[in-house]
Amino acid sequence: MTTITLRPDQPFDLDRTLSCGQAFRWEKVEGWWQGIVDGRAIRIRQDERHLTFSGVDTGFVRDYFRLDQDLPAILSSIDRDPVIAAAIRECRGLRLARQQPWECLVSYICATNTNIPAVKRRVALMAERFGRPVDGPFGTAYTFPEPEVLASVSRADLRDCRLGYRTDYVSSTAAFATEHPDWAERIAALTFEDARQALMEFRGVGPKAADCVLLFAFGFFEAFPVDVWIHRIMAETYLPDLTGKSCTPRDYERIRRFARDHFGEYAGYAQEYLYCVRDRAGQKRGGR
DNA sequence: TTCCAGGTGTAAA
DNA sequence: TTTACACATGGA
Numbered sequence: 001m002t003t004i005t006l007r008p009d010q011p012f013d014l015d016r017t018l019s020c021g022q023a024f025r026w027e028k029v030e031g032w033w034q035g036i037v038d039g040r041a042i043r044i045r046q047d048e049r050h051l052t053f054s055g056v057d058t059g060f061v062r063d064y065f066r067l068d069q070d071l072p073a074i075l076s077s078i079d080r081d082p083v084i085a086a087a088i089r090e091c092r093g094l095r096l097a098r099q100q101p102w103e104c105l106v107s108y109i110c111a112t113n114t115n116i117p118a119v120k121r122r123v124a125l126m127a128e129r130f131g132r133p134v135d136g137p138f139g140t141a142y143t144f145p146e147p148e149v150l151a152s153v154s155r156a157d158l159r160d161c162r163l164g165y166r167t168d169y170v171s172s173t174a175a176f177a178t179e180h181p182d183w184a185e186r187i188a189a190l191t192f193e194d195a196r197q198a199l200m201e202f203r204g205v206g207p208k209a210a211d212c213v214l215l216f217a218f219g220f221f222e223a224f225p226v227d228v229w230i231h232r233i234m235a236e237t238y239l240p241d242l243t244g245k246s247c248t249p250r251d252y253e254r255i256r257r258f259a260r261d262h263f264g265e266y267a268g269y270a271q272e273y274l275y276c277v278r279d280r281a282g283q284k285r286g287g288r
Numbered sequence: 289t290t291c292c293a294g295g296t297g298t299a300a301a
Numbered sequence: 302t303t304t305a306c307a308c309a310t311g312g313a
Contacts, residue, residue: 021294108294115293118310164309169296206296227294247295248303275294 003052004061011071013093014046020276022216023097024107024120025127029138036127037064038100039143041136054137065095074221078263078270083237087273094276096216096269101184102177103144104217105202108209109169118162125161126150147177169204176202184217192220207252215268224259224267226252229278238262 006012018026018033026035032045037056044053044061053061062068075088103123110122123144130149131142150158151174159167177183187195195218199210211225226234226247234255235242242251256267263270 111293112295113293113308114295114310115312117312118293121311159309162310165307166309204296208295212294225294228292229294250303
């Protein structure tokens with residue numbers, strides 16, 4: 001068990017960071033967050049300025065939660081209007097975690113046209129059934145299965161993880177990643193737009209999933225994923241002439257260009273802060 | 289029962 | 302090039 005003291009000038013809110021829906025393998029149990037990251041079972045909690053954890057070392061925690069990233073500077077750079085200002089006030093301390101590319105890619109393929117609890121369930125099932133068991137601070141946990149494992153699993157067994165029509169997408173993506181083990185390094189070396197195009201060559205990965213993976217795994221902070229919630233918020237506040245509930249490819253392009261111009265190079269942080277307050281920002285719909 | 293959820297692929301217009 | 306529709310799943 002390790003305890004570190006956070007710098008007073010660098011806000012961090014563990015609860016918001018882990019409950020905002022960016023990562024799918026964390027669960028809060030009796031005051032402790034339990035998760036599996038990069039093959040390690042982690043237990044962590046926050047008490048004011050103190051972070052207490054086991055399962056990993058301090059360097060891992062600092063790296064995963066990007067504790068060395070200057071959050072106040074980022075937040076002041078995106079703080080361009082009253083709507084984002086309110087989100088920043090409410091969620092200050094939310095940080096973008098550094099996810100593993102492979103797990104992140106598969107997770108967001110599993111996140112299309114569905115909801116967060118269902119995604120968590122799918123990812124958990126894949127790990128329990130095909131991952132490697134590891135002993136951790138909270139009993140036996142399961143790593144997220146490597147590409148070659150998912151590639152070798154039968155479609156029927158994958159489908160049993162409640163993947164539905166996404167089964168073939170995950171399967172073919174796993175086959176590609178198995179054949180090209182350096183896929184992530186190659187994407188990381190590209191420019192933002194090129195990396196985006198490269199990710200969209202995976203079956204089941206469109207603009208939204210690509211932007212999520214770029215933002216949450218590859219550290220492209222200009223990525224601005226547009227899901228139904230973000231589309232709704234943009235239509236209701238920033239781009240009122242956006243009509244219709246569906247987000248056409250043209251709408252998507254327009255929104256992400258606007259966001260990049262309006263919020264700047266850390267537009268992805270703005271996206272996550274807006275997403276975090278989605279139930280309040282989208283007044284159009286009743287509580288949710 | 290119907291609608292909705294961190295959308296995407298495909299065929300038709 | 303844009304539009305329309307199907308798609309598995311589960312909670313509200």
